[in-house]
Amino acid sequence: MSRLRRMPRRRSYDQYCSAARALDAVGDRWTLLIVRELLAGPRRYTDLHADLPGVSTDVLASRLKDMERDDLATRRKLPPPAAAVVYELTERGRGLLPVLTALARWGAPALDERRPTDAVRAHWFAVPLMPVLAACGAGAGAGAEGVVEVRLDEGVFHIRLGGGPSDPSGRSDLSRPSDPSSPSGRDEVAYGDGPADAPDARLVLDADTCRALGAGTLTLADGVRAGRVEVSGDSALAKALRGA
Incomplete structure (x- = not known):
């Protein structure tokens, strides 16, 4: 007679x-750093591992399974020609954006000095920068x-500013236009790694300014006036950011 496999008891604070x-x-x-990566949209396992330096393959696989179990993330297979399996956040997982935004702001003073062992990815600056741009763009x-x-x-x-409850400023939704490969018809992402196809505004600055x-x-207005932030573009959004 076969023995039933018992799932390990989930760890809990029992409070x-x-x-x-x-x-x-x-x-x-x-776990929260995996959420940070998936806020940029669906990611393959290999991409997640590449942008989470220091995590072992076993730990990453275990955390992703836990996130699926807890309805924070899900897996799906992209249609041909990609035919790759990707992980993406559920609605509940995307609800962690304000949590990460607050956590990033709280932890910002610890970035005063970059340690020699510190890895860095440009898109890691997106989460703390989003509410700043949302507040300035509201004008x-x-x-x-x-x-x-x-x-x-x-x-x-690149960061997407739009109209709905997911915006960390509390005013608007961060979503991108309809994407036929998304199961909901929208690829609901807060930001994306790499350049945008047709940005409404472009900011050029250094990492220290972005951290500040x-x-x-540092306010965006002071950064622009001091020449630490260059804002280009002719859209209303670009003009608002330039004159914040």
């Missing part, structure tokens, strides 16, 4: 507290909806 319940799901090492009214491309020495990423903006120790 009737919403914070403890949240940490049951995302408190393990690497454009409806023109605040658009794509901002950000260029650092370390690389390029995210930490709140």
Whole structure:
């Protein structure tokens, strides 16, 4: 007679507290950083591993399984010609964006000095920068909806500002136009790695300036006036960011 396999008991703080319940799901090492990567859209396992230096393949696979179990992420196979398996956040997983935004702002003072062992990816600056751009772009009214491309020495990423509840500023939704490969008809991402196809505004700055903006120790207006931030583009969004 075959023996039934028993799933390992899920670790829990066993506290009737919403914070403890949240940490049951995302408190393990690497989980929130995986969420950070998936906020940029669907990612293959190999891409996740490449942008999470220091994580072992076993730990990454285990965390992804846990995230699927907890309805934070899901897997799907892309249609041909890609035919690759990707991981993406569920609606519940995308709801962690404000959590990561607050955590990034809280941790910003610790970035005063870059250690020799520190890895860096340009898109890691996206999460703390999003609420700054959303707040400044709000001055454009409806023109605040658009794509901002950000260029650092370390690389390029882009941030999507739109209208709905997912925006970390609390005013608008960060989503991109309809994507037929997305199961919901939309590829709901907060930001993307690499350049944008047709950005409404483009920012050029260095990593220290980007860190200061995210930490709140430098305003975008002061950065533009001091020549630390270059804003280009003719859209209403670009004009709002330039004159923030």
